[in-house]
Amino acid sequence: MSDYSNFTSFPPEQEAQFVVFERYQKEALDKGFKLAAIAGAVVAVLALGLYFGVTPKEDNKAKDMDLNQLKKKSKTDAPTPEAPAK
Numbered sequence: 001m002s003d004y005s006n007f008t009s010f011p012p013e014q015e016a017q018f019v020v021f022e023r024y025q026k027e028a029l030d031k032g033f034k035l036a037a038i039a040g041a042v043v044a045v046l047a048l049g050l051y052f053g054v055t056p057k058e059d060n061k062a063k064d065m066d067l068n069q070l071k072k073k074s075k076t077d078a079p080t081p082e083a084p085a086k
Contacts, residue, residue: 008015 008018010018
């Protein structure tokens with residue numbers, strides 16, 4: 001009970017009535033931190049398991065693609081326009 005003494009400006013008789021609430025609040029805070037740590041560890045294990053355990057599906061749709069079509073053509077490679085007929 002010494003951990004919870006003198007946390008208000010009330011007389012010691014009235015202050016003793018708040019010890020129950022202060023203890024409950026501390027226990028709830030500790031319980032919340034423990035649950036958050038456990039939940040964080042579970043999520044981390046699942047995320048690492050998915051990241052390292054699941055291989056992505058290899059979908060090679062571009063294997064037949066002609067990459068020469070994607071190259072930028074220079075201006076000298078462009079055909080020269082013909083002179084208009086007179």
